[in-house]
Amino acid sequence: MKPPPFDYHAPRSVGEALETLADVGEHGKVLAGGQSLIPMLNMRLAAPGHLVDINRLTELATLDVEPGGVRVGALARHAQVERSEEVAAAQPLLRQALRLVAHPVIRNRGTVVGSLVHADPAAELPAVLAVLGGSVRLARPGTVRDVPAAGFFTGILESAAEPGELAVSAFFPLLPPRSGTAFREVARRHGDYALAGVAALVGLDDDLRITTARVACVSVGPAPVLVDVTEACGHRPPASADWASAARAVQERTAPEADIHATADYRRHLTGVLAQQALRDAAREALDA
Amino acid sequence: MNIAITLTVNGVVRQVEVPGRRLLSDCLRHDLGLTGTHVGCEHGVCGCCTVLLDGEPVRSCLTFAVTVDGHDITTVEGLAAPGGAMSPVQRAFAECHGLQCGFCTPGFLCTVTALLRDNPAPSEEEVLEGISGNLCRCTGYQNIVKSVHRAAEIMAEES
């Protein structure tokens, strides 16, 4: 299990990285944390001709709480984001979800943006980006574009990032006032990819009635499945909300597949259970907010 | 095409030329002769290859040597005091029978060393979370968990 040969590039600046990526085009692959890419290389399931290592680009190891949200640079490690009190205060869902991402040692190396670009439908962070309505910033020489979550995850392990583009940051919007979030999942072992998982966001109005309720589900479709259940919850206070019908609405939108760990039915069932739990948790947080 | 890199391994500056695809685990073991770091799966799940990169535990099988050019690495060979006295973590593992075949042990030792540095008195849950990314096939973990608590005790006694 040794990686195949590739040409190694270690740009010293973002500009140089973008030039290199533009040069190598579809033969290039970006190496950030490597926690998903290197296993694939070791198993020779991927064989890029060129590897562009962005680990020297400390200018991308940024974590900024901006007025509208949290901007996470391409080289910010999971652990760095998870530990940031400032981020936790501004956007608590990030920490809630990051604690479920693999194991601490993997989080020391893996990057948030890398997880998004990897676009594994079983991963937590794409669901977080989806439920929050965040975006990913993609750059190539002379151009930068922000792709909203809704358009970013295009399929299993497929994202809107095109050959030659570098995902330089991701943006996670702040929560409106009186809103809360939660992440619930069931994995076979602690730290495994989830059999099913739900990121939830609930927002209340001044009368503490539900005005926003949506979830993003993992492992039940080719990309995070975003479902708005505001209607299903009914415009009611959380205590009398119809969580069960919200959960059913979520289940109806899922199209899970069976694998060796779980049947499709079980995943759908779990998604319902977790959606209910996550929505309740998020509503509780919203009430406390 | 080989690339010249410089690593500071266990406090010693080492220069080596490696291909871009050389895994840090292989570089340490086969280029630098530090075979204490073990390789159990080469896809990042077992944790046998865990080393400290600038003090933080990482999988050396999921890291290219060239990526960490210029950085500090600590391996199991570097955990004991300069005179060779075993560290509190190492001593606790011996005291609590925290190892059997010893193959996973270097990864646990590196992980736990960092864990206790950051959190000198971890709770049971924090210990479990801290070592949750390392597989052991021999011990059933019970004595490893015990070793971590014991190491914390030793460190507290000796500080």
Added chain:
Amino acid sequence: MTTKLFGEPVRRREDPRLLTGQGRYLDDLGGDALAAAFVRSPHAHARIRDIDVSAAIDVDGLVAIYTWEDLPALLAQPLPLLIPHPALTHGRTAHPLARDVVRHVGEPVVMVVARDRYLAEDACALIRVDYEILKPVVGVEEAAQSAQLVHDDVPGNVGAHLVQEVPSAAGLGAREAIDAAPHTLAFRLDIERSASMPLEGRGVYARWDADDRSLRVYTSTQTSTSVRMAIAAKLGLPLPKVEVIAPDVGGGFGVKIVHPWPEEVLVPWAAILLGREIKWAEDRREHFVSSAHERAQVQSVRVGFDDDGRVLGLEVNILHDHGAYTPYGIIVPIITSTQLLGPYKIGAYRVEFSSIYTNTVQVTPYRGAGRPQAVFCMERTMDHIAAHLGADRTAVREVNFIRPDEFPYDQGLIFQDGRPLIYDSGDYPESLRMLKELIGWDSFPEAKARAAAEGRRIGIGIGCYVEGTGVGPYEGGHVQITSDGRVHVSTGLTSQGQGHETVFAQIAAAELGVPLERVSVVTGDTRRFGYAVGTFASRAAVMSGNAIALACRKVKEKALRIAADALEAAPGDLEIVDGEVRVLGAPGASIPLATVAVLSNPLRYAFDEEAARATQFAGTPAFDRPPVEEGQEPGLEGRDYYSPLRSTFASGMHAAIVETDPLTAEIRILRYAVVHDCGNLINPMIVEGQIHGGVAQGVGGALYERMVYDEHGQLLNASFMDFLMPYATEIPLVETAHLQTPSPLNPLGIKGAGEAGVIPVSAVIASAIEDAEGIGIDRMPISPSELFDLRRAATGRSTSET
């Protein structure tokens, strides 16, 4: 036993080197060796039409490429069938490199040698093998019924078929006894595949010394002596010119007892051919598809019993999935068949197994070796009986137990060592009493009711087993005291983390009366000890422990005789304390063992002052006797062997409390209790460690681990991502209590402990889940998804609800 070393939790002597990165595992050796890698079959069943290596020839650093056609005559033959048996009428083994047909994904086809492993893999990737794909046979029941054959010359895919039958005391056969019983039940049980999965894979490193025409092979094995004989035979080398060493081994759990692996003969062969050191270190993916698996069985059970739950007749029919080959014979199903009876007196017993070939990785022993399946069968049977009668599960077991005064107890079967299955000792009622107390069996119903009131589901389960340990035929020990007072102990069997260096040193130090620090132990090195069987079947402590004790006694006798001469005392008046031979009751009259060692070896040449005392002009020679008397040997050393009449039978009982989530169907073990009886304990710390580890593997087998093959014979989860070995977060705390019923069969009164922990776990967890859910559990392992399905089937609901 004079000193307190025996039975003490002595800290392990292995640990300082293993904790500081100074261990030497296979891939830590041979830094300059060439690397081998293999092209392995991607198909479960295919005929090789052609192998085209041309594209690989130009790979930088390539040294050699070998296919079956390159192999010399002896190596071109199929590998040995290690344990023949009359019932194994159609035993089949693989060629070291596939000859024409490949029979499982992962079978080696081409060997590549290159400057390093990266380059060797580059070359492998460029070799084109043209396969004619054949229809694979997957699944043991499918294979038993299939017209498609794994081996053309094995009809029905049946490799072996064996029936053993023990009539009742009244002479009834099992079928008659069942038919005549007041109650009868019939059911079916399934156990899926798992594997040993040591964290260090296999590996071989060979050095050929062309000047000396000798071969040294390091291999990560559980039997170096037998690998040595196999290599000598397969390569046509004189045995004294081959040495095999097991270095530090990163876990075995059974898989490394198989030998010679293809790589164990191919790597040395190529090393000789090329005149270069060569090493192959197995990677994880190879380990999944090219080593061995175990466990998979389908069992059909019929049982007849009386109103008390006493079993009057038991009939078990086993379909055993043997994978593609049978290098280790039919040891696994034989063990299942014979160990199934556990601690019970069964009225009449009939067991029949068919060992079936499938196009999957071969099946050879994994810790427990057929016993987890056996115990699952018997303990599920006990629970079925209890449920049928509405009786307490422990009461049904109790009524069937062999009583303490009934030992030795003959079960009337032939065990895996070809010898009668006679239990030597045990106290099963006491064991059960201790277990019930430890887990709180009698008060559990209240706890369950309290949990139910909170909307929680908890259940309790139990499992009992008897384990034949310390199987023969023999092991040996060699003990030498050198003139520096050090004690050098060696035994031929190998170590994979069991702490042999420590426990064997404890035994030697206690027997000889020397400080532990003076004793060093070497295992698994044929340069030190050439005769051995290997480390499996929980046999190392029993076999080598006793052999070393016996060898020590020989050395001690000689030391006392020599010391008696020197001290002018009778040997019977001497004792050895702290490395000194002393005259009892005469303080000051003593001689160090170091000096005794000097005196034991008459010298012509002195190399130091101590040695001068043993030369021919020193002391007062006795001219009427030769310096080395007839029947004696120079030196203070002894060699002895322990060869038991039959196995010794350890036993134990486990209980667990589990909680199942009413919504998510997740299963959590809240408590796990073990009562364990392995006779006298040499080192309780190490025994407990073995139990913890065994239970953890058992939990893996019960709730997480399975090898999943699709209908094409592809292993779908050949990685640690998807083969779910438990982490610390999945393993419960194990509470242990020891019962010590010494074995009357061996001098130390010990029984084996290595495998015990794993054996009953699936049975215990199934019992507990069944109790929590009120749903029958007849298939293990079980996942939350499967529990969810069972719930739905039980309630008849066809759609999922939250």
